[in-house]
Amino acid sequence: MLGDVRQKQGRLLGQMKALRFPLQQEAVLQTLTLEVIKTSEIEGDLLNYAEVRSSVARRLGMDIAGLQPSDRHVDGVVDMMLDATQRYREPLTQERLWGWQAALFPTGYSGVQKVVTGGWRNNTTPDPMQVVSGPIGQETVHFEAPPSELLPDEMAQFLYWFNQNDSLEGVTKAAIAHFWFVTLHPFDDGNGRVARALADMLLARAEGSAQRYYSMSAQIRKERNSYYRVLEETQKANLDITEWLQWFLQCLSRSLDATGETLVQVLHKARFWDTHKHVAFNSRQQLMLNKLLDGFEGKLTSSKWAAIAKCSSDTAIRDITDLLNRRILIKDIGGGRSTSYLLK
Numbered sequence: 001m002l003g004d005v006r007q008k009q010g011r012l013l014g015q016m017k018a019l020r021f022p023l024q025q026e027a028v029l030q031t032l033t034l035e036v037i038k039t040s041e042i043e044g045d046l047l048n049y050a051e052v053r054s055s056v057a058r059r060l061g062m063d064i065a066g067l068q069p070s071d072r073h074v075d076g077v078v079d080m081m082l083d084a085t086q087r088y089r090e091p092l093t094q095e096r097l098w099g100w101q102a103a104l105f106p107t108g109y110s111g112v113q114k115v116v117t118g119g120w121r122n123n124t125t126p127d128p129m130q131v132v133s134g135p136i137g138q139e140t141v142h143f144e145a146p147p148s149e150l151l152p153d154e155m156a157q158f159l160y161w162f163n164q165n166d167s168l169e170g171v172t173k174a175a176i177a178h179f180w181f182v183t184l185h186p187f188d189d190g191n192g193r194v195a196r197a198l199a200d201m202l203l204a205r206a207e208g209s210a211q212r213y214y215s216m217s218a219q220i221r222k223e224r225n226s227y228y229r230v231l232e233e234t235q236k237a238n239l240d241i242t243e244w245l246q247w248f249l250q251c252l253s254r255s256l257d258a259t260g261e262t263l264v265q266v267l268h269k270a271r272f273w274d275t276h277k278h279v280a281f282n283s284r285q286q287l288m289l290n291k292l293l294d295g296f297e298g299k300l301t302s303s304k305w306a307a308i309a310k311c312s313s314d315t316a317i318r319d320i321t322d323l324l325n326r327r328i329l330i331k332d333i334g335g336g337r338s339t340s341y342l343l344k
Helices: 002-017 021-041 049-060 072-086 094-104 148-163 170-184 191-207 216-222 224-234 242-275 283-293 302-309 313-325
Strands: 130-133 140-144 329-331 340-343
Touching: 002 021, 002 170, 002 191, 002 242, 021 049, 021 072, 021 191, 021 216, 021 242, 049 072, 072 094, 072 191, 094 148, 094 191, 140 224, 148 170, 170 191, 170 224, 170 242, 191 216, 216 224, 216 242, 224 242, 242 283, 283 302, 283 313, 283 340, 302 313, 313 329, 313 340
Parallel strands: none
Antiparallel strands: 130 140, 329 340
């Protein structure tokens, strides 16, 4: 399994290095945007795609059209992920982990629940911490974390191991780090997202590259039920975590396979703009064409164009008519109550 994953990683990195730098940047932007969205979605937290993409682009210093403001909750998840993947060579410290978790909860609340940020969970919160499901009085306990008074020593041990330049294979270390961290469950909330960021950090170390071209979290989101099942089953009984390691490698392998879809989309977008490089588009048209190339959800109508591009209906219709005349857009023959448009 490990050999299969390593071969796929090498092949993907080789393919991406053969592309021009702007295409590599576009692939990284799409991958990191997907990673941030999906690691949050696993926890039931739905983030706005455009805000996440804009936040990632700004922090990477990328000049792209149609950047949108993003709230501090989105920026916090982006900051954590970029710190993990772009600064993967730097040591992992207690303060760095505290900063990541605090960035996830900028108000100090998870929903309406007050959470400890900038420190490990403590005895002022429910201790022992348990992961439960079911109605009150009939709960099923899926997992019980170590008592909070053990965390300083346990986390010191984890950090020492994490930072060691040992002979342990890098992808295997990423799998162990994910499992070890989420088993210690050192925070009031955010443990899953931080654990996945740690895995991404060690995968970047294993590849010797900050360029991310695949999203492990996107694949975990697809397999969320088996993800929680294998975590729960492996955390029971003894210290044999073989089942988790196998699941992690298989999930990573499928994640690398799925990135082909991202690559196809990036290349399609690049070919479009290369084909039309001598065509003059106004800023609204550039914004909307990029949205269509990125995979517009639902049907594009003139009213949606006006709302997204922040213009009048008449201006939206003029923009669309211009693109129809140039045969860049076509009318959707599917019909419906409102006329909708597609890229030709």
